[in-house]
Amino acid sequence: MDARAYRLGCLKECAVFELDFADLLDMKSDILHEAMSSGNHQKLTMMAKSLTRVPADIRDVDWMTKLQSCGYVPERNTVWVLEGILYYLHHVHAMQVLETIAACRTSACTVLLADFMNRNAASLSQTMYHFYHDSPDLLLPSIGFSQAMLSQIGDPQAHFGLLSHPQNLFEKLRRLPRSVETNPEDGTPCRRLYLVEASASPDDHTTL
Template structure:
């Protein structure tokens, strides 16, 4: 496995979480590649997160939000969304930005031919490829690896050179990345997504609320990420307004709400009008 920087290493944590979910008899999905992609480092990161988020641990009286449940719900929610949008599309194209160890091109039962563009830095894509090239099962989609930094100046050009057509509707996923960016960087990324998408395209992402960055219940989790060198840098209390500013009419759900529960979310779901609560959001919408 290539040496990855702090934010890129969180993709190994995500792989470890997906591996754990895949071992459950009632798992919300199956990712047969996740355990190998996580490796020893991802397993170690998984253990560190478990120390501060597992129930019945010694620690603060108010429980830390469940990272394990959230990752499972988030993965299944976006799996279902991608499959539904692709089923509606003519010549569908899916862009997974900051793709990390994502294996949807291999594991999802795509309803027909689809182009999946995995955009990430060269070291991340190489680390994933070093594992996947040993797999006997080919991807179920046409997979395009796009070497680019999401914060760099040239990634839209790199995407189009790989075969992406900005004139046709597309489906974009920004999963597990926006809270590692500053508010200015989030705006930069969403602005480029707006400029690279045709009307009718779908944009999906997950976010944390701004309040989550200072909520006492989330502090132990934030401290772990900060100790790894990848602190959460921004949150947004009104994701509908954020995405509307970039041409996307967004639907926003909290884990545990209908459509984003799957019988798994263990915590109370705070009403949106209750102030001072740390939240996570699952967002998707159509580009105007």
């Protein structure tokens, strides 16, 4: 469960909105309340300026309307975090979400942080994973983002303290071009998880 609003000091001037299923938000609220009231836990302090939980299903077409009804203002600069969600959605729903976020660029600066599986990674479970893209850094500009930077786990900007070792799975994948689908060393599929940062602004929209 995400707890960025309680962990990141950089959010002190930010209004944070969490959108999820109602029952999950209720469960998370109960867990946090228990942690904050129990003497056996370190006291949690809200780091963000505010936190609003929005019960909604991101697969529904009205999720943005529900978000706005809870106080979200599209005209304000926004960072969208889609972590561990897109590949669970069917293609039509994932694209609807991405296009809805991209449309916000007409009124404010928009930054998207998301992770994408490639086709080989999604094939690990065809019942669990549905949406994938082998080139999200090309997909996002095609729907309105002006810039998209792609990283793989282990890259300098996405290292996360990993041990550097030639046998590390992430190191092996980084050494292979993204166009390579099968590892020539052992014949296994190259299953990649891409971390993507994309941005757009009203100025980009006016020049399209």
